[in-house]
Amino acid sequence: MLTWQDGWPVKTRELHNHHFDSTAWNDFAFRDDDIVIATYAKAGTTW
Numbered sequence: 001m002l003t004w005q006d007g008w009p010v011k012t013r014e015l016h017n018h019h020f021d022s023t024a025w026n027d028f029a030f031r032d033d034d035i036v037i038a039t040y041a042k043a044g045t046t047w
Contacts, residue, residue, distance in 0.1 A: 015022040
């Protein structure tokens with residue numbers, strides 16, 4: 001279940017295995033002008 005606070009989703013669990021490590025975002029300081037582009041692994045996003 002996704003929870004919201006002040007219009008933003010709130011993380012409800014940690015993912016930590018050989019593919020993912022969501023703890024990398026725990027101490028990240030977001031700014032108001034930040035843009036995060038994220039897709040699931042192997043979803044076809046190329047740069």
